[in-house]
Amino acid sequence: MIFAESSTIIHLQGVTKEYPPDNIVFSNIDLEIEKGEFIFLTGPSGIGKTTLLRLLFCAEQPTSGEIWVDGVALSSLSNSQIPYLRRKIGVIFQDFKLLSDHTVFDNVALSLEVIGLNRRQSRKRVMQVLEGVGLAGKWSNYPLQLSGGEQQRVAIARAVVNRPAIVLADEPTGNLDQERTNEVMMLMEELNARGATVVFATHDDRLYENTHRRVVKLPEGKFEIS
Ligand SMILES: Nc1ncnc2c1ncn2[C@@H]1O[C@H](COP(=O)(O)OP(=O)(O)OP(=O)(O)O)[C@@H](O)[C@H]1O
Ligand SMILES: [Mg+2]
Structure with a gap:
């Protein structure tokens, strides 16, 4: 199904996720996220x-219900179409998922290979984004030569280097001290100000207690949210 002219970029309808035999993680979730929104998922x-x-980047399938991302029903995607969906989405993984046998530079640059920038453009973009997270000086290091917080910032750089329309941030400040946390929050705000839709998952209520952003709390019981 296509949403013509819709300002909704992510839409979940009646989404249930169950891990057999008996773990119903959530059931019947309805959620609409507007293009350009910055939303906390808590x-x-x-x-x-x-x-x-x-579920949003097709790493898992819902047990039932439907999800649309940028007008595309995820259930309709074939395996060969999933990489096209993922180009629109930058994911900051909770456990970073950095490649330990690649340098910081290469970990970030790999996301750009698929979008066909030439080497010069690509190098400039990678160094800019590393600068943005305060790691330009460590471009030639390997992940295991970095602190946890530094690795986290590489993961952020990698997620945003190809300027995705949607950024899914899974506890992106989980390992950081207050100062670095503030920097990451500012970085997310900047991305959002440039037009990216940001979905920010965290269990840390200090991050959103004074926000004017929408805060969606996943239900403890199996109720609907909207
Ligand atoms: N691959 C899997 N197989 C079976 N159960 C899973 C799987 N992945 C997650 N779960 C279960 O789904 C539930 C939700 O896990 P999830 O990682 O989404 O929680 P979370 O809200 O991100 O938690 P945290 O704040 O600790 O990151 C948990 O009960 C977990 O055990
Ligand atoms: Mg988690």
Whole structure:
């Protein structure tokens, strides 16, 4: 189904995710996210934040219900179409998923290979984004030569280097001290100001207690949210 002229970029309708035999993570979730929105997805550990994000980039399938991303019904995508969906989405993984045998530079540059920038453009873009997360000086290091917080910032750089329309941030400040947390929040705000839709999953209520942004709390019982 296509939403002509719609300002909705992510739409979940009646989405249930169950891990057999008996773990119903959430059921019958309805959620619409507007293009350009910055939304917090919250709730305690184990409630299903990561699972919900994984559904959005087709790392998992819902047990029932439908999800549309940028007008495309995810259930209609073939395996060969999934990479096209993922080009629109930058994911900051909770566990970073950096390649330990690649440098910081290459970890970030790999996301650009698929979009066909030449080497010069690509190098410039990677260094800009590394600068943005305060890691330009460590471009030639390997992930294991970095602190946890630095690795987290590489993961952020990698997620945003190809300027995706949607950024899914899974506890992107989980390992960071207050100062770095503030920097990451500013970075997310900047991305959002440039037009990206940001879905920010966290169980840390300090990050959103004073926000004017929409905060969606995943339900403890199996109720609907909207
Ligand atoms: N691949 C899987 N197989 C079976 N159960 C899973 C799988 N992935 C997640 N779960 C279960 O789904 C539930 C939600 O997990 P999820 O990782 O989405 O929670 P979360 O809200 O992101 O938690 P945290 O704040 O700790 O990151 C948990 O009960 C977890 O055990
Ligand atoms: Mg999680």
